[in-house]
Amino acid sequence: MRNVAVIGVGYTPVFVSKRRDVNIVEMISESVDAAFQNTGLTPDDIDAVTFGNMQTFEGLNLPHLWASDHMRAIDKPIIRISTGGTTGMSVLQAAYYYVASGMYDVVMAVSWEKQSEGDSQVGLSGIVLPEAMTMVAHGMDLFTGKGIGFGGGGSTGAASYQAMSYLHHSGAEPEHIDKMAALERSNAALNPYAHLRKKTTVEDIQATPMVAFPLRFGHTCPTSDGATTCIVASQEMVDKLTDGNVAWITGVGSATSDPCTANFLEGQITDPAEQKPAKIASEKAYRMAGIENPGRELDMSEMYNGFAHQSLMWLEKLGVCREGEAHKMLDRGALDIGGEMPTNASGGVFSTNAIGTSAMNRPAECALQIMRKIEGEHQIPKKIKKALAHGWGGMFQYVTVMVLADEPG
């Protein structure tokens, strides 16, 4: 297995609610162009392309083939990967496998989502259509809350059971969710590539309506349009094509559990806050990266948090701290940009969510932090030697993890 580094990142100029000025493939080409500009590479340097987004959000099949010109991928191998919210990191992990295996030397990983061209609730329901239609056929009432099997509230509703179970087991209070939300939105205000960029206080968050207790409207991620491209290369190519200031991928892991968002027909057998895949995936990644004490050895983390309680939950599930410790770290400022475990300095998914990119933006931000190439004011002051990137998705069941470092493994 060869050493592989992220040598460059390209974002669309902004991540916003509606890019009215470009279509899907034009938007993708912006991030591809940015990646070429930021690395000085040309299309001839790229051996293969991996690609991903979430299918039902745009109602478009085979977008990777439509985008082949726009990604300068003519005559090259293209593969599309779709793993729900973890898509972006699965796409980057695939690029990593291509290079680590020796099959290819320089691979471009492209992720995107243009949610303004569809309806996110329709997109999400595309995951559970057969189950939902069967339940309706057996009398499930979709609207009044009568009967069994009904779990309302859309994606916020589904996450709220997880949030409640997390609070119950960790001892954290709903106010901690408000605090984490305010911290991440304030971080996002420093990040020109974030979507929601207003400096936010705890009071601002608490002024938003409670949607599904304990989750408020202010605890919920936006839907964004945007694309992200990462270029990865073998050690030999790093020497040939770069000045050596790169971010090495030292640990990779992923795992799946059974679907646990109130799936009715086959029975829900797992607590949505258990998230065992986080333990499995992170243990794999830490072992590969030679990390024995993640809480001490990691310098930062970028967590996939569609909802503000999740940053706290993932710190525990990924072994960065013990169960029940995350909200205490928050209280003592350890999760701030200047703290001992800066978490989501970018603002996280909670502030920017073009879903296909969301799990790629986590390792992209880690790479930029390591290379000290953050374009914005959220560059973490201390030197980043080891960074943790996390992705999550599906029916609350997929987790992907990457560890990046300033030196090869």
Add this chain to the structure above:
Amino acid sequence: MEFKMGPETRQVQGTWDASTYKFRMDGTGVRLLTEGMKDKKIKGIRCSECGMVYVPGPTYCRKCFVDIDEVVELKDTGTVMSYTVEMADVRGNPRDEFLISAMIKLDGADSWFVSSVKGVDWQEFKVGMRVKAVWVDEPAGSLTDIDHFEVIPE
């Protein structure tokens, strides 16, 4: 580096008709449940190898991957494993009445399902509370034969 969005590009209306799809789904477990509910009984399926009880459930064990068909009858009481209180719709428009939705593990079952809980102040409601089904007067073999659950007073 201020980004200026360019002129708006053309937008065309699309269509995607979900009704063109006909999904094959095994309704055995949910049919077992709803048919039993006609008699105010809750029936699940048990795995004879590991003992997992699913309500409703598939016809194979999700831990052992063997076919299962042992029908068991469960009580209509259970424990709250998690819950949420619906106070607004997903776009933030407040509801007239708050609705507690709980993930409930019936006594004797290993799987959980979701149902509303009524007759209790949401601020008093907690994980771990014991609940009991409230049936409609004339069940018809449908998921709404249990109207909601209520908290069992201690």
